[in-house]
Amino acid sequence: MLLAVLPPVVPNPIAGQAAFNQPLSALFPNVKTNGRSCASCHILSAGFTLSPKFTKALFATNPTDPLITAALADAGPDVTQAEILARLKDQALIRVNLKNPWYNAALGAAPDNPSDLRFWRSVPTAINSGRAQPIFFTKPGTHTQTKGTIMWDLREPTLEQQAVDASRGHAQAISFFSRNLAVDVAEHERKALAIPATLYKTTPIKPKLAPGHTNPADPAFGAPLFTLATANQQFLPSTPLTPGTPAWRGFQLFLGTPAQPKCITCHNMPETLAGGTMVNRSAGVSELNKTSFPLVTFKLKDAGGSFHTVTTADPGVAVTTGRYEDLNTFKVPQLRGLAKFDRFFHDNNATNLQEAVRHYKDGLPALFGDLKGNEVNDIAAFLAIL
Ligand code: HEC
Ligand code: HEC
Secondary structure, three states, X not given: OHHHHOOOOOOOHHHHHHHHHOOHHHHOXXXXXXXXXXXXXXXXXXXXXXXXXXXXXXXXXXXXXXXXXXXXXXXXXXXXXXXXXXXXXXXXXXEEEEEOOOOOHHHOOOOOOOOEEEEEEOOOOOOOHHHOOOEEEEOXXXXXXXXXXXXXXXXXXXXXXXXXXXXXXXXXXXXXXXXXXXXXXXXXXXXXXXXXXXXXXXXXXXOOEOOOOOOOOOOOOOOEOOOXXXXXXXXXXXXXOOOOOXXXXXXXXXXXXXXOEOHHHOOOOOOOOOOOOOOOOOOOHHHHOOOOOOOEEEEEEOOOOOEEEEEEOOOXXXXXXXXXXXXXXXXXXXXXXXXXXXXXXXXXOEOOHHHHHHHHHHHOHHHHOOOOHHHHHHHHXXXXXX
């Protein structure tokens, strides 16, 4: 609201870059912060994620770094400081404190009515956050239409709001980030950390059957409207692929066919390969809970208005929308810069690209149950050049 009523601010991406990379106390000596900057967690060398390689080295060489010392402040009543530090050091996971969307104060401390919901989450890349597509929903308990665009659970509507909230929360633990600074940081993220606006198209990729060939009995059924070369030009113009290479075969497997689209069912935005509007589906990560996160129990409301008690390692988007239908769904992340990541998914459970691809055999068996070892390698080779 505040952003809408005040006069527009002219964004300054240079100031935004400084505010992203340095603690506010370095920029404004009178300001007391916990010493963290955005770059404490969004590390350049790890593709703007946080990597266990980096955190382990930091614990060994610089245990008084604010990333570590400020972590102690995050401990809630249900976790020890030792666990906070171990999760940060070994798994590069951050404690995220959220509100139960349907908390009912009148019910008191019922087992399925906690007021707060706390999760461990990986640091997603800040690359292409400025090109993410929003979903729209009614804010739980209100009639207010709102949008969700970024974070694993899509809870932040804009980069500006996210910068304000990050600076109040885990970054500096005080509410100082001014509106101007948030606008500057967001502009830096859009200018320097995202694909150029000229490449940006908002139409999701949709593999279509050639018109007139929609009957499975038709010999031309499944004939794609595009050849692989046109698919490359259409969807990944800035990444020309060489025919016959593993990455080329991986691209083909990523697309699938119009009759049986594969990874692009969800990763369907040109250039970024993030999820397009309204696409936020489960990739089976929370369900498998390979990181053995503690389970939480609370209630969610379905489209018919009925409440369901759910137990999950992380409900993802459902904690934002309050919708039962969104249980265990997560933002479909963009796929640029993956070669620099050290871990994958919201719980950081996959330790390399092969493992991330292999996850889909168990995570989405209906689509990927028959994925072969050589296909996993080809898809991983494709992801590595993005
Ligand atoms: C203590 C570590 C930490 C610090 C410091 C931090 N972040 Fe993050 N950031 C995270 C985590 C963890 C998430 C994901 C949380 C979630 O989804 O619940 C995240 C998510 C984001 C996202 C969303 C990415 C996407 O596409 O969904 C953006 C953008 C972002 N941070 C920018 C910033 C900015 C700007 C700052 C500084 C003002 C900052 N972060 C400071 C840990 C951090
Ligand atoms: C049903 C939708 C869906 C399909 C199909 C799908 N993904 Fe995903 N993908 C997601 C979601 C949602 C996430 C985030 C999941 C999480 O962390 O809980 C994700 C995450 C990822 C990540 C991790 C990115 C990061 O930032 O950590 C990679 C890599 C990836 N997908 C690649 C693929 C590949 C390759 C395929 C095809 C083999 C594929 N995806 C198919 C929805 C999908």
